[in-house]
Amino acid sequence: MHKTLIALAALLAASPALPQASAAIAAGKTKPSALAPNEIVAQAPQTDWTAIAASDLLVMDLAPDAKGKARRVVIQLMPAPFSQGWVGNIRKLAAARFWDGTAVNRVQDNYVVQWGDPDAEDKAKAKALPAGLATVPESGYETEVIREMVVDPNGFGDEGPPVPSIELLQKPDTYATTAFSRGWPVGIGSDKIGSESIWPVHCYGMVGVGRDMPPNTGTGAELYVVIGHAPRHLDRNIALVGRVVEGIEHLSSLPRGHGALGVYDLAQGDERTGIQSIRLGDEVKNLPSYEYLSTESQSFTKYADARANRRDDFFIRPAGGADICNIPVPVRRVK
């Protein structure tokens, strides 16, 4: 455990201005590529891909579009140790069919699409939540890097949550030191009591938990997805629970709402998009299998470097860096 802390501190001290990918390349460990990022991904060996369990997918079927075409959105839930209190609630809500017959209620341009019970604010009409949902404290927005120091909000028991690995450190950005950990984009820093902590960040396509004013943290019944420039000011202020891995266009291209904050206002002619069902992936027949490019793989290191330093023919001047949200983790259907 102590070693993990030292390793992290060393990483942070060693390369404050150099992305790890470029450091690896500078050290001659990885050869830079003139390929475009998508070409690097296409050429990655199968061993560099990590399967996503069907039980970690959330499958949302919207009402068909105006032409009668099906609209399915597939979300990957975050793994331990991130946000597990809320993820546990979401599993219960899906098992209870809570979202069936609910709707997309808010679409704010360059911000979020949000869904859940449209009558949630009206006690007389609100849909009952399933029993047994956890109330997760604000401390759950961050995870301590050192297991011994964890105030355990998520019920991992005596073992505490697994210690997250820091696989690929990036240049610090305006908000924090950032990295990839177990396939996810994260921020790294000190929490309020001075421990090293790690937290998922609000990139395009990330899924979060709507909430009321603090100290409310939301149950997970109200979810949103980022459809604009990364709203990183929300990091550590709202729980992130997953990311869309397929079908985000069915949400991002929905008409924007005319009410305050993009909430659909039926009086102004807005129409909600109905949700037929939301299920965990292992309950869905004939669901394809998905896999992501391991953020521990050499292919990902090359890909991240190519996102930061475009050497393919279209570019005349490589940027020399890329913010973490401009390096989306590749996800695909298993062939």
Next chain:
Amino acid sequence: MHKTLIALAALLAASPALPQASAAIAAGKTKPSALAPNEIVAQAPQTDWTAIAASDLLVMDLAPDAKGKARRVVIQLMPAPFSQGWVGNIRKLAAARFWDGTAVNRVQDNYVVQWGDPDAEDKAKAKALPAGLATVPESGYETEVIREMVVDPNGFGDEGPPVPSIELLQKPDTYATTAFSRGWPVGIGSDKIGSESIWPVHCYGMVGVGRDMPPNTGTGAELYVVIGHAPRHLDRNIALVGRVVEGIEHLSSLPRGHGALGVYDLAQGDERTGIQSIRLGDEVKNLPSYEYLSTESQSFTKYADARANRRDDFFIRPAGGADICNIPVPVRRVK
């Protein structure tokens, strides 16, 4: 002139890690605000707003939507000294009614919406461009800060282009030192010959010029708008010519294309959205007037600080920073 260089260098050296807004607040010049950013904007005095000339607007009328509703997009063209070669071409193209009857041809999720002549690649069917369009060299992607050192790509004549002002320096981000200059988000750095240079950056809503492989820089006949996370790797690789100030939702909510790079593929059932007309604002009857919050004003300084440090009730942990694209310059209709 020499003084301007010193001032810029001093700015860059003095506050590499502190946004100018916070520096002003730390120095007691500006009081921090617990208001939300939009509240600060709403309370800004009229003197902090700068009018946008109708002649600097580009008004795009799309074909009406499925319900017959009009769809108008209003774009503000970039002022001198930025990208003026392309902006000059765009004025000629609009005056020649070049875009009337063309279409939106590409919508790529989390990236761009692009429009122009759908037959541009087919010499037999391509629409003729108006005479007199400039061929702008790649050096036009950046502007030298010091007039004497400018290789004058944009035909400003003996005077050279006006020297841009650096009004509000931000924390350096992953890509560059950034600032606001004359109402626009810009990067600042050294060009290939070592001079200080300044360039507009690819934030959500920014409008750029589609081009072929370098050294082609595009004419301006093919335009795109950013509808996703800021693709900052395009900075200094493609010309930026403006930003959408109203109606971006008519573009960002269009169906995504099924062809490569989101190009509409009619064989796969995609349908292009027609463009009825694109006109310069001073040719459009009954166009509202628009104004932007001056990036030189104290209101903007407070607004930028509040974007970086949310102190309103919803937030439990201010971010302590904001990337330049997360501080959109407020634009509104004149009341």
